[in-house]
Amino acid sequence: MIVPALIGSLPRPVSLAKKIEQYSIGRLKEEDLEKAYLEHTRRAFIKLREAGIRVITDGLYRWDDIFNPFIRFIEGVEVNGLFKFYENNFFYRSPVVRGELSLRENPLPEWLNQALAIKEEVYPGATLKAVLPGPVTLAYHSLNEYYKSLDELSEAYAGVIEEAIKELPVELVELQEPALAAELSRATREKSDEVSKETAKTLIERLSKVKELWVVTYFGTPQVLPDNVILNIDLISGSVPEKYSGELGLGIVDARETKMERRDRLEDKLRPYFRRHSRIYVTPNTLLDFLPESVAWRKLKLLGKLGGE
Amino acid sequence: MELPILPTSIIGSYPKPRWLLRMYSLRELGRLPEEDFREAVRDASVAVLREHERAGIDIPWDGEMGRSEMTEYFTAKIAGFKFYGPVRVWGNAYFNKAAAVSKLEYREPLVLDEFRWVKENTTREIVKVPITGPYTIAEWSFNEYYSSKEELAFDLAKILNKEFKLLEKEGATFIQIDEPAMLNHPDEVPIAVEAINRAVKGVKVKFGLHVCYSNYYLLADYFEDIKVSQFALEAANRNFRDLDYLKKLIHQELGFGVVDVHNPRVESPEEVAKAIRKVMKYVEPERLYINPDCGLKLLDRRIAYQKLVNMVKGVEIVRRELAREGKTSIPFRREV
Ligand SMILES: [Zn+2]
Numbered sequence: 001m002i003v004p005a006l007i008g009s010l011p012r013p014v015s016l017a018k019k020i021e022q023y024s025i026g027r028l029k030e031e032d033l034e035k036a037y038l039e040h041t042r043r044a045f046i047k048l049r050e051a052g053i054r055v056i057t058d059g060l061y062r063w064d065d066i067f068n069p070f071i072r073f074i075e076g077v078e079v080n081g082l083f084k085f086y087e088n089n090f091f092y093r094s095p096v097v098r099g100e101l102s103l104r105e106n107p108l109p110e111w112l113n114q115a116l117a118i119k120e121e122v123y124p125g126a127t128l129k130a131v132l133p134g135p136v137t138l139a140y141h142s143l144n145e146y147y148k149s150l151d152e153l154s155e156a157y158a159g160v161i162e163e164a165i166k167e168l169p170v171e172l173v174e175l176q177e178p179a180l181a182a183e184l185s186r187a188t189r190e191k192s193d194e195v196s197k198e199t200a201k202t203l204i205e206r207l208s209k210v211k212e213l214w215v216v217t218y219f220g221t222p223q224v225l226p227d228n229v230i231l232n233i234d235l236i237s238g239s240v241p242e243k244y245s246g247e248l249g250l251g252i253v254d255a256r257e258t259k260m261e262r263r264d265r266l267e268d269k270l271r272p273y274f275r276r277h278s279r280i281y282v283t284p285n286t287l288l289d290f291l292p293e294s295v296a297w298r299k300l301k302l303l304g305k306l307g308g309e
Numbered sequence: 310m311e312l313p314i315l316p317t318s319i320i321g322s323y324p325k326p327r328w329l330l331r332m333y334s335l336r337e338l339g340r341l342p343e344e345d346f347r348e349a350v351r352d353a354s355v356a357v358l359r360e361h362e363r364a365g366i367d368i369p370w371d372g373e374m375g376r377s378e379m380t381e382y383f384t385a386k387i388a389g390f391k392f393y394g395p396v397r398v399w400g401n402a403y404f405n406k407a408a409a410v411s412k413l414e415y416r417e418p419l420v421l422d423e424f425r426w427v428k429e430n431t432t433r434e435i436v437k438v439p440i441t442g443p444y445t446i447a448e449w450s451f452n453e454y455y456s457s458k459e460e461l462a463f464d465l466a467k468i469l470n471k472e473f474k475l476l477e478k479e480g481a482t483f484i485q486i487d488e489p490a491m492l493n494h495p496d497e498v499p500i501a502v503e504a505i506n507r508a509v510k511g512v513k514v515k516f517g518l519h520v521c522y523s524n525y526y527l528l529a530d531y532f533e534d535i536k537v538s539q540f541a542l543e544a545a546n547r548n549f550r551d552l553d554y555l556k557k558l559i560h561q562e563l564g565f566g567v568v569d570v571h572n573p574r575v576e577s578p579e580e581v582a583k584a585i586r587k588v589m590k591y592v593e594p595e596r597l598y599i600n601p602d603c604g605l606k607l608l609d610r611r612i613a614y615q616k617l618v619n620m621v622k623g624v625e626i627v628r629r630e631l632a633r634e635g636k637t638s639i640p641f642r643r644e645v
Contacts, residue, residue, distance in 0.1 A: 017401040064400045081571075082399055087493050089406075089449055091399035258393055258408045259453040292394035292406070 001279045002270065003054050004300075004307040005249060007216045007232055008066065008131055008176060008287040010059035011296050016040045037061055042118050047297060049123040052304030055281065056126045057174065058115040065092035066133045066176045066287070067141065070108075074160055076101040080143060086182055086219050088256070088290060096143045101156040103163040108132075112169050129214060130168050134175035135161055135207075136200045136224075141179075150193045158203040165211050173211040175204070178286075181238055182219035200224045218251060218286040234285040235269070248277050251285030253303055258295045263305055270306070282306050310434065310482075310641040314631055315585065315599050315624050316367045318564065320519055320541060321439035321487065322379075322604030323360070323372025324613050329353040333377065350375040354423075355430050360614055365621035368437050368483060371427050373604070379441050379487065380449045381405045382419075387468060389413035390450070408451035409461055415468045424481055435482050435641065437517070442488035443469055443508050444501035449490060459500045466507035473512040482641070485517040485541060492523035498531060506536045515643045517541050517564055521603045529554040536645045538562055543602030545569040545576065549584045555591035562642065563592045566602035567623065568616045573608060575615045581623020594631055595639050599624050 019036040022028035044059045063069065065085065071077050076099035082091040112130055119128050139154035147153040165173050180200060204226040207213060213229040221238035222231065225246070232249035233240050236256075240248065250273065252266055266282075273280055282303055288296040325333075332349040335341040354371035361369035376382040384390040384407035391410045395403035420440055427436050443465035447458050455461040473484060486508065491501035509516050517539040520528055525542060532540070541564030544552065555563065565588050567581045585599065599620065605613040631637070 012397055012401075014395055014403065017397075017403070021401050084493075089398060089490070093399075257453070258451040289397055292396055295393050 002306050002308060003279065003281045004052055004303045005055035005281045005283045006048065006053050006057050006059075006288075006300070007174060007214075007249070007251070007283045008057065008060060009063065009289050010044055010061070011288055011291060011293040012061060013040055013293060016061060038114060038118065041115055042122060045115075045119055045123045045126070048126065048300070051297070051300045052307050053300055054126060054307065055172070056119075056123070056128055057131050058111065058128070060131060062111060063131075065090075066131075067095060067138065068093050070133060070164075071095040071138075073103060073105050073107070073164075074101055075099070075104045076146065077142075083141070086178065090289060092141070094141055094143055095138065097146045097153060099146055101160050103160050106164050106167055108164060109167045109169055116169060127172060128170055129172040129174045130165065130170050130211075131174045131176065132161055132164065134177035134179075134215065135203050136195050137177050137179035139179075139195050144193075150195045151199045154195045154199060154203060158207060162207060162210055165207070168211065171212055172214060173207075174214040174216055175207070177204070177215050178218050178220075180215070180224045181217035181222045181234065197224050201226050204229065214249065216249070230281065232281070232283060236285040240273070245276060247279070247281075248273065249281035249283050251283050253282075253284045253299045255284035255286045255288050255296070255299065256290045258291065260298060261302060263302060266302075266306060311638045312367060312435075312641050313628065314594055314636050314639050315597055315628055316639070317365065317621050317624055318368035318437050318541075318598055318600045319361060319366060319370055319372075319617070320564075320566075320600055320602070320604050321370060321373055321485070322376075322606035323357050323374075324606055324608055324610040325372075325374060326353050326356065326610065329374060351426055354426060358427060358431055361617065362432055364614060364617035365625075366617060367433065368435050368598075369427075369431060369433055370437050370439060371423065373439070373606070375423055378404055380446050381407065383441055383446060384450060386417055386419050387413050387465075388416040389454070393451075404449075406449060406451060409454045411454055413461070413464045413468060415471045418475060419469075419472045421472070421475055421479065424476055424479060428480060437483045437485050438476060438481055439485045439487055439519070440469065440472070442486040442491065442501075442518075443504040444497075445488045445490040447504075448493055458497065462500055462504040463507060466504040469508040470510060470512065473508065473514070477512050477514050481514055482643070483515045483517065484512075485519055486537070487519045489519075489521050489523070491520055492527050495524075495527055498527060502531050502534050506534075509536050513643060515539070515641065516645075519564070519603075521566075522546070525554045529557040532557050532561065533559070538642055538645050539564050539598060541598070541600055542566055543570075544584065544588070545602050546571060549587055552588065552591055555588070558592060561645070562596045562598060563588070564598040564600045565592075567599055568601035568605075568620050570601055570603045570605050570608060573612050575612060576619055576623070578619050578622035578626055581620055582626040585623065585627045594627075594636060 023033040078096045080094045080096045135154040135157040138157040216232040218234035230247040234251040336346045353374040357372035389411045390407040396406040447462040516537040518537045519541040539562040543566035
């Protein structure tokens with residue numbers, strides 16, 4: 001069975017961005033901004049239904065990048081300037097770790113409850129998952145001024161994530177973990193320390209006992225293969241490791257190029273995986289933020305057409 | 310042609326006057342005739358040119374008043390590009406990322422009008438024409454047509470080469486190629502180098518190359534291969550630390566960035582002078598130009614102006630010191 005799914009974000013509509021900007025300079029009331037979030041989420045869910053995407057996220061409309069605002073809810077973290085997100089012309093605000101990490105506040109359950117309510121109304125058949133950055137990717141993208149090693153830092157992040165996901169009103173949680181597959185670009189930063197593969201595997205498997213996990217990797221082939229999770233793999237710039245036999249999400253549609261894939265070619269590409277997997281999730285290969293909105297939706301519609309037995 | 314030693318210049322962009330930004334919005338809403346918009350751009354252009362000259366800049370430009378953005382301005386003029394809509398760069402900042410959907414062709418001049426206008430209005434002998442380079446345009450576009458980024462970048466190089474020849478014929482003497490993305494993918498740097506070399510081929514003007522906020526050690530390995538006579542690089546943003554990559558800059562000139570464009574604090578003339586003295590340990594003054602780190606457009610206009618004023622004052626301090634050694638001018642060098 002092929003199940004079309006969304007991973008991470010949808011492109012933030014310009015109309016929503018304008019509202020957020022107005023709010024930030026005091027020209028829009030908070031309740032009007034909230035209304036805008038809900039209205040855009042509703043529109044997105046209707047379009048996801050029409051496209052036939054069965055597992056969805058809330059599109060991360062409240063998120064500037066995969067780390068923000070989550071890192072703003074963590075004690076011990078300050079938010080720094082802009083850094084290039086891998087080799088993309090896309091920038092994130094980096095966490096600076098200045099002290100021991102703990103979860104300070106958690107608006108995620110409330111946001112998810114709102115999304116769930118909208119989903120029940122316009123697309124009850126879909127499964128909604130939460131999205132958070134994973135501990136390994138968080139550690140790699142932090143400026144670490146406190147913990148002795150990246151291993152320790154990722155462990156501290158895992159503790160915070162565990163706290164955060166315990167309280168979520170959904171069963172399925174997506175962890176954005178590109179760092180399991182992608183090298184931090186030499187163009188951006190020289191890497192001096194790393195999270196060991198064993199630590200990465202242990203931490204993610206520990207989190208998988210709290211909620212069902214969908215671990216999303218991209219920009220390479222995952223070097224860490226956690227058990228008991230759905231592992232999403234970027235087939236555009238990576239491949240499925242021979243020894244992986246767990247549940248599989250395949251990023252088969254290129255979210256960094258506007259060129260449309262051919263449906264028959266995608267179906268050919270999927271065929272070999274059915275020898276080992278009875279169910280496969282099909283997704284974009286990475287965040288849809290890298291595409292203009294119109295193209296992103298065209299690609300989602302294409303994914304939706306792949307769905308079925 | 311002679312220039313005072315340590316010639317001062319800019320990188321490209323400058324804050325747009327607020328009234329001009331209003332013109333941009335009105336135009337976007339379709340409430341401003343194109344003719345009026347063009348007039349506004351030209352007036353702003355002269356205003357900024359004067360501002361550069363008043364600050365004492367030897368080699369000015371108009372601060373890119375007519376350019377909304379550094380790739381869209383060019384891709385919109387090249388046949389074969391299509392726009393699907395804006396793409397987010399961070400937060401709520403977007404840009405219109407073009408998609409190459411058919412073979413790219415030179416359709417109309419890219420910056421010729423800008424150059425003519427500046428040339429007509431400046432009091433200076435030399436102006437610097439900044440143009441986004443072939444690799445950066447390729448890197449910041451979608452590619453639906455070409456079989457590789459290399460092919461795309463090389464076709465862009467061909468188009469830029471045509472423009473450069475046109476500019477040369479019109480009397481341009483100094484063109485700066487902006488390649489902020491050329492070090493994005495370490496493995497693709499040779500493609501960027503080749504694209505730049507194809508773009509400058511057969512054009513006898515001075516070429517500079519500006520690269521910013523990247524790993525310069527990666528660039529330094531290619532200094533000798535890139536056929537430009539000057540590299541304009543940022544250093545203030547790094548607090549003038551870690552300049553050892555300059556040991557590899559043996560022949561060409563350095564356009565040294567002494568003003569941080571991401572920080573509203575105005576550097577003092579003495580700070581600027583100190584930075585120049587430091588870089589002179591790597592590059593002799595006869596091969597040095599002085600400029601801000603990058604385009605100034607994100608700053609408040611008054612602060613941008615004050616930064617240029619202090620930059621020139623700082624240069625003047627060092628010039629007085631150099632004058633005692635009899636060093637007062639350098640030839641304007643075009644050859645690589
Ligand atoms: Zn720059």
